[in-house]
Amino acid sequence: xxxxxxxxxxxxxxxxxxxxxxxxxxxxxxxxxxxxxxxxxxxxxxxxxxxxxxxxxxxxxxxxxxxxxxxxxxxxxxxxxxxxxxxxxxxxxxxxxxxxxxxxxxxxxxxxxxxxxxxxxxxxxxxxxxxxxxxxxxxxxxxxxxxxxxxxxxxxxxxxxxxxxxxxxxxxxxxxxxxxxxxxxxxxxxxxxxxxxxxxxxxxxxxxxxxxxxxxxxxxx
Numbered sequence: 001x002x003x004x005x006x007x008x009x010x011x012x013x014x015x016x017x018x019x020x021x022x023x024x025x026x027x028x029x030x031x032x033x034x035x036x037x038x039x040x041x042x043x044x045x046x047x048x049x050x051x052x053x054x055x056x057x058x059x060x061x062x063x064x065x066x067x068x069x070x071x072x073x074x075x076x077x078x079x080x081x082x083x084x085x086x087x088x089x090x091x092x093x094x095x096x097x098x099x100x101x102x103x104x105x106x107x108x109x110x111x112x113x114x115x116x117x118x119x120x121x122x123x124x125x126x127x128x129x130x131x132x133x134x135x136x137x138x139x140x141x142x143x144x145x146x147x148x149x150x151x152x153x154x155x156x157x158x159x160x161x162x163x164x165x166x167x168x169x170x171x172x173x174x175x176x177x178x179x180x181x182x183x184x185x186x187x188x189x190x191x192x193x194x195x196x197x198x199x200x201x202x203x204x205x206x207x208x209x210x211x212x213x214x215x216x217x218x219x220x221x
Contacts, residue, residue: 003031004038006212014206018199021065021188023209025050029057031213036062042083044207048074055081067151067207069123072096079108086151086188086207089113089123091133094145101144108144111151111188114173116166118155127173134177134184149186150174154194163194164201171202 001009007022014020024032025046032043036059045051046068055064063083070078070085072093078085079100088094088110101108112133115124125133133139134147152170154163167189177184190198190206198206 003034003212007035007038007040010208010211013196015199017204019205021067021205021207022212023067023191023207024054024213025068025209027209027213029054032058035212044086044209048077051082052077065207076100076103079106080104082108084109084111084148084186086111087113087123088147089115089125091139094133094139094142094147098142098144106144107146109146109148111149111186112147114150114152114170116152116154116169118157118162124152127169130173131177134181147181147184149184149188151188153189153191154198160197163197167198167201167203174202 011020019042020040021042021044022035022040023044025044032054041061042063042065044065044067045054051064051066064081065084065086066078066082067086069087069089070093075096079097085097085108088097094110097108097110112130113124114130115126150170150173152166154166157163170187170189174184174187186205187203188205188207190203192208192211195206195208
């Protein structure tokens with residue numbers, strides 16, 4: 001099927017409140033434009049340089065999501081235009097984003113990445129650490145970021161019940177934290193292989209690449 005047909009099929013299966021982020025990392029601009037012409041506006045990228053290049057070359061009404069592991073020294077390159085940074089995995093990084101946004105008198109939307117998986121290769125806050133940050137005076141002093149919610153990645157396992165437990169733990173944490181801050185409305189988890197389960201477990205933003213664009217060819221970056 002074509003990119004357009006894939007997109008239409010996926011969108012038909014989504015509840016109205018769920019935002020689809022088309023993961024376009026390593027994909028050429030031609031394929032992104034096919035998705036754009038089919039009405040898609042939210043795209044996700046993993047690499048800062050690739051994202052900056054695509055921003056320059058593609059339509060300016062695209063909402064770019066940075067979904068990779070963001071290094072502090074590269075924040076300044078995406079802050080002027082990024083719609084949402086998904087993987088903020090430390091308070092230090094949050095402060096760097098705030099500092100760079102302050103320089104250009106902007107406010108950057110972010111999600112805090114929660115560590116829910118069993119693999120040590122994943123990044124993020126644990127629940128207790130995240131709660132401490134969100135309730136701290138230092139966090140409240142950051143005026144140039146807006147934390148909109150949470151992002152997470154489940155364990156890479158075929159055990160559906162394990163994935164369900166991990167996803168549900170994020171939803172439960174969000175419900176607790178919403179009593180403290182009503183802005184924490186976004187839950188970003190679920191990819192091509194598990195997005196329907198993720199939605200069942202409360203996700204309202206899913207990140208899908210291969211089911212739209214086909215399997216990915218990786219290059220060294």
